[in-house]
Amino acid sequence: MPRRRRQQQGLERVLGTPALFSTAYGNVGSSIYYALGVTAVFALGLTPIVFVIAGLIFAATAATYAEGTVRYPEAGGSSSFARHAFNELFSFGAAWAQMLVYIATVAISAFFVPHYLAVFWEPLRENPWDIVGGAIVIVILVGINIVGVREAASLNIVLAVVDFATQLLLVAIGFVLVFSPSTLIENVELGVAPTWSQFFVAIPIAMLAYTGVETVSNLAEEVRDPARNVPQAYKLVAAATFAIYLTLPMIALSALPVFREGDGDYATRLGLPPDKGGFANDPVLGVVQNLGLEGQTLDALEIYVGVLAATILFIATNAGVIGASRITYAMAGYRQLPSVFRKVHRRFKTPWLALVIFAGLLPVLAILPGETNFLGTMYSFGATLSFTTAHIALVVIRYRRREEEVLFLAKPNIRWRGVDWPLFALLGGIGTLIAWVVIVLQDAQTRWAGFGWLLLGFVAYAVYRRWFVRASLTETVRAPALVLIAPLEVAFRTIVVPVRRTPETEEALFAAARLAAANRRTRIALVNVIEVPLDRPLDADMHDAELEAERALDAAEALMETYEVRTVTRVTRARAAGPALVEDALARHAELIVVGAPRTRIRRGKPIFGRTVDYVLKHSPIRVLVAAGRRAA
Known part of the structure; x- marks a missing residue:
């Protein structure tokens, strides 16, 4: 058991840029296995161009999420940004759109x-067995997450790297064997194949390719240095996905060109269903089968790609299941959903009801019709709405909080009237808003289903807030942090411990x-705050202080390892440690802060425990436990 604990600690500590990139790409990169076919149905020969346009929008969205996540390193993404920019009503709207995204992601991946x-x-490959198989995948993963089996983080990282390498290999083989610029040109007849209507609808659908952009944001709580690691991870994910989605569709349309059907319509086998000899249900396998390979080489590559794709999609489905449960838990924590969705299973300590309904029942219902295109358009409806909210929220935050010091400011910006306006958020917001409007206007089924989902959510939210919470729709209200799991038994899901290399910190660590x-579900967040003097910028070079912080956190983790408890670490910078600790605990939805303090004699006008501890005691809405030294007062 101690050996296994050491392995887990090691994995949690590697949530730097490489691990964040691998985890995020494992989700974003999985979408190529279905987005290629779904998009080609509409975009035909312009599929590569459509993916480039969607990629540019994604790059702007990634910049918005990078800055927002560094500012507010908490799970929630666009919902969190909207809360800080506007109020709880806007936050709920963004969260409810995210919920739709997670449901669609779980459904289509499975x-x-x-x-x-x-x-x-x-x-x-076809109905009804794909429906049955997808439903079984969802049921298995929901059951696994209720029981609480931990993911093998190292396996996810390895699979993400193998997945990216395999996609690059297919691109390389394709460029050698089948790539044809003349075929790509002949595939397109502007205004006809595709029609302009098809082209514009294809752009928001192509954003299905970037499933999982919230992943880095949701992992922010487990990143030791968000200001450094989060922006770098988003840049790498954007670059990798852009490279794949620029090149692989070109290979695919060279191998499976556009042709005219008997009824006069244009199509590509990449977007046709299996009963018409197409590969809409397995587009990457369709590419493999048409690369010009033969014999055992083709058979081996088919099996390899099929197993790898199924594994990657299985993991992506699990990420969606976890995301749905996390967003549900966070919404219940802010009294946007009933508290019953926040309650954990008595034995497994997991939010079982949230998993069953939002990650299990609703995705299975979405799968039952067996309509791939509908799942794709519903994802696009929710994603473009959520992304638009994130862009607008960041613009408002830049304006309203322009005097705040920040550790990271995404670029490019344009300075006007004392405000650094985020050009990427402005252009990205316009792009995602137009994409959302196109989906709403062009697809009646998605329009009514999407608006029905929003209407259901806002009505339920209004009723719950007015009649049960008895608070306004815009007021931020936190649910009680303490969770009682048995008579007189208290369970804390998250405990925050400020860490320095002092005997008092050791007392706090022992208590926590x-x-x-x-x-076993409790997690201890070890936080070291580097206090930056007022005469220096927040992002100033403080190598010695950072080194000391890393050593203190390493020592604290080693101590926690002996107790076999889960830990995450965080290095943050602030002008004063007290406010930073309170903000971090609130962002994590922590139930308890455990601080170490020396026992000192009480002197008139002097803090009893010191400036930082006194601030936390006075200003924290979360319970605080002070672990004092052994000397008498």
Whole structure:
């Protein structure tokens, strides 16, 4: 058991740029296995151009999420940004749109798992067996997450790297064997193949390719240095996905060109269903089968790509299941949803009801019609609305909080009237808003289903807030942090401990470890605040202080390892440690702060425990436990 704990600690500590990139690309990169076919249905020969346009919008969105996540390193993404920019009503709207995104992500990812496993049994490519297989995948993953089995983080990282390498390999083979610029040109007849209506609808649908942009934001709480790691991870994810989605569609349309059907319509086998000889259900396998390879080489590559794709999609489905449960838990924590969705299972300590309904029941219902295109357009409806909210929220935050010091400011910006206006957010917001409007106007089924989802959410939110919470729709109200799991038994999900290399910190760590040891779901957040003098910028070079912070956190982790409790670490910068600690605890939805303080004699006008501890005691809305030294007062 101690050995396993050491392995987990090591994985949690590597949530730097490489681990963040691998985890995010594992989700974003998985979408190529279904987005390629769904987009080609509409974009035809302009599929590569459509992915480039969607990629530019994604790059702007990634910059917005990078800055917003560094400012507010908490789970929630656009919902969190909207809360800080506007109020709780806007935050709920963004969160409810995110919920739709997660439901669609779980449904479409699970639905495509059996398609790629059809290399072993052909009926899995079509209804009803793909519906049955997708539903089974969802049920299995919901059950796993209720029981609380931990993901193998190292396996996810390895698979993400293998996935990216495989996609690059397919591109390289394709450029050698089938790439044809003349075919790509002949594939397009502007205004006809595709029509302008199809082209504009394809752009928001192509954003399905960037499923998982919220991943880095949701992992921000587990990143030791968000100001450094989060922006770098988003840049790498944007560059990698842009490279794949620029080149692989070109290979695909060279291997599977556009042709005219008997009824006069234009199509590509990349977007046709299996009963018409197409590969809409497994587009990457379709590319593999048409690269010009033969014999055992083709058979081996088909099996390899099929198994890898199914595995990556399985992991992406699990990420959606986790995301749905996290956003549900966060919404219930801010009294946007009933508190019952925040309650954990008595035995497994997981939010089982949120998992069953939002990650299980609703995605299964979405799969039942077996309509891939509908799942794609519903994802686009929710994603473009959520992204638009994030862009607008960042613009408002830049304006309203222009005097605030920040650790990271995304670029490019334009300075006007004393405000650094985020050009990327302005252009990205216009792009995502136009994409959302196009989806609403062009697809009636998605329009009514999407607006029905929003109407249901806002009505339920209004009723719950007015009749049960008895608060206004715009007021931020936190649910009680304490969770009672049995008579007189208290369970803390998150405990924050400020860390310095002092005997008092050791006392605090011992106290937190004893509280956490009884509950395997409790997580201890070890936080070191580097206090930056007023005469220096927040992002000033403070190498010695950073080195000392890393050593203090390493020592604290080593101590926690002996108690076999889960930990995450954070280095942050601030002018004063007290406010930074309170903000960090609030962002994590922590139930308890444990601080170490020396026992000193009380002197008139002097803080009893010191400036930082006194501030936390006076200003924290969260319970505070002071672990004092052994000397008498």
